[in-house]
Amino acid sequence: MENKTSKIQVIIAAKHFLYRLGLKTIISVIGIDPEITEIGSLSDLKSFLNKGYKPDFIIMNNDISDESILDQITAIEFPCRTMLIGDKGQELVKGRFEAICLENQKEIVEKFQEFFFEPESKQEPSTDKSLLSEREIDVLKTVALGLSNKEIADKLCISAHTVITHRKNITEKLGIKTIAGLTVYAIMNGIINPEEVNQ
Amino acid sequence: MNNILPFTTKTLMADVIHIDYRLIPILGRFGIDYGFGNKSVIEVCEENNINVYFFLEIIKSFHNHQYFPQEELQKFNADVIIKYLSSTHQYYSERKVPEIKEIINTLEKSVDPEHLSKISLLNNFFKDYIVELLKHLEREEKNVFPYILKLEKSISNKVYDVSLIHDIEGEPIENYEQSHENMEVKLSDLKNLIIRHLPPVIRQDLCQKLLTELFRLENDLKDHSRIEDKVLVPKVKQLEKQILEESGK
Ligand SMILES: [Fe+2]
Ligand SMILES: [Fe+2]
Numbered sequence: 001m002e003n004k005t006s007k008i009q010v011i012i013a014a015k016h017f018l019y020r021l022g023l024k025t026i027i028s029v030i031g032i033d034p035e036i037t038e039i040g041s042l043s044d045l046k047s048f049l050n051k052g053y054k055p056d057f058i059i060m061n062n063d064i065s066d067e068s069i070l071d072q073i074t075a076i077e078f079p080c081r082t083m084l085i086g087d088k089g090q091e092l093v094k095g096r097f098e099a100i101c102l103e104n105q106k107e108i109v110e111k112f113q114e115f116f117f118e119p120e121s122k123q124e125p126s127t128d129k130s131l132l133s134e135r136e137i138d139v140l141k142t143v144a145l146g147l148s149n150k151e152i153a154d155k156l157c158i159s160a161h162t163v164i165t166h167r168k169n170i171t172e173k174l175g176i177k178t179i180a181g182l183t184v185y186a187i188m189n190g191i192i193n194p195e196e197v198n199q
Numbered sequence: 200m201n202n203i204l205p206f207t208t209k210t211l212m213a214d215v216i217h218i219d220y221r222l223i224p225i226l227g228r229f230g231i232d233y234g235f236g237n238k239s240v241i242e243v244c245e246e247n248n249i250n251v252y253f254f255l256e257i258i259k260s261f262h263n264h265q266y267f268p269q270e271e272l273q274k275f276n277a278d279v280i281i282k283y284l285s286s287t288h289q290y291y292s293e294r295k296v297p298e299i300k301e302i303i304n305t306l307e308k309s310v311d312p313e314h315l316s317k318i319s320l321l322n323n324f325f326k327d328y329i330v331e332l333l334k335h336l337e338r339e340e341k342n343v344f345p346y347i348l349k350l351e352k353s354i355s356n357k358v359y360d361v362s363l364i365h366d367i368e369g370e371p372i373e374n375y376e377q378s379h380e381n382m383e384v385k386l387s388d389l390k391n392l393i394i395r396h397l398p399p400v401i402r403q404d405l406c407q408k409l410l411t412e413l414f415r416l417e418n419d420l421k422d423h424s425r426i427e428d429k430v431l432v433p434k435v436k437q438l439e440k441q442i443l444e445e446s447g448k
Binding site for chain 2: 029113117174175176177178180181184185187188189194
């Protein structure tokens with residue numbers, strides 16, 4: 001992915017201004033603050049992508065084309081995770097797009113969260129787990145289970161100094177300092193089972 | 200008017216709140232009720248038997264965290280400082296903690312089943328925190344503060360009995376200084392768990408309320424422990440030194 005700024009790049013492609021506004025609102029509701037490019041027609045979207053611009057996400061409404069949207073877009077190569085909103089084509093585009101129908105607010109929000117936050121393939125933005133390296137996850141696991149630095153070092157066959165460095169990095173990456181806080185994080189993210197923690 | 204510290208004895212008490220609404224709980228801690236009409240800070244303080252200069256230093260340092268007249272504050276009597284710290288404890292345990300607990304409980308009740316386990320984790324985390332916080336406050340209330348008041352009383356009476364000297368030699372205040380836990384760090388963890396790691400859209404309204412309360416409590420605690428560490432502890436050391444000198448030890 002080529003990002004000029006550190007912000008997530010999102011294209012919102014919809015013909016109607018109000019529709020684009022609504023999409024922007026939902027994005028902000030789920031807590032993302034991306035750089036948004038608004039596009040009002042399919043031809044603009046095509047030429048945008050042809051210029052080699054690589055967004056992180058595309059959200060497209062089926063009003064973007066007056067003709068059958070599916071005929072139009074199957075020929076386009078989308079460089080990133082793309083969502084098509086509309087009432088048709090859910091089956092047809094399967095595999096290439098996340099296609100959603102808008103039913104109610106709760107569903108929309110959930111769909112959007114899934115779209116933005118859930119990992120799908122190789123080129124996804126970092127999720128919570130990949131925030132930490134595998135080694136850091138190993139260390140976090142042991143910290144959350146209440147092991148001392150010395151015990152962790154022995155268990156993972158690394159020096160106590162390395163343990164401390166890992167712990168420092170984990171705290172920095174997660175913004176969590178205490179063992180109790182790290183334990184909550186580890187359980188929340190399925191890194192350890194709640195049953196493993198002996199209170 | 201000094202823009203950074205816009206409070207003097209002549210400032211209207213009503214204006215104190217208009218200038219910085221975060222001072223509302225501080226006024227409460229001093230036992231000041233509303234309805235002060237156009238009375239000034241000094242008038243309200245006199246009516247309520249409050250040391251106006253202490254009151255001003257406290258609200259100034261709360262208003263502007265950069266301002267912290269450590270030495271000035273140490274000059275106030277320990278009982279004045281402790282009275283304030285003690286009513287702050289009461290504010291935490293009787294007001295803030297129940298309020299936050301209530302928000303988390305409501306959150307837990309109203310969240311969809313798929314997120315319930317996450318909120319329950321946060322709830323347990325906070326419950327554990329409450330136990331620690333109350334223990335912390337109790338230790339100060341039951342051991343530390345009474346010891347300090349005893350020192351100050353014996354100085355004003357100029358009576359230094361053996362048991363007091365013996366207490367001082369046990370270095371209780373050094374002990375307290377070293378083991379005085381930081382009660383803010385867990386709150387900061389809780390905040391980060393919510394801000395950075397909780398899936399969005401779990402009752403946004405309640406999460407916002409909860410976060411605001413956590414930020415407030417964290418700030419308040421920072422201010423509070425700063426007074427304990429930087430004013431009270433050095434003050435007590437002075438008192439102890441004075442007693443040891445005057446009793447000829
Ligand atoms: Fe305290
Ligand atoms: Fe304290």
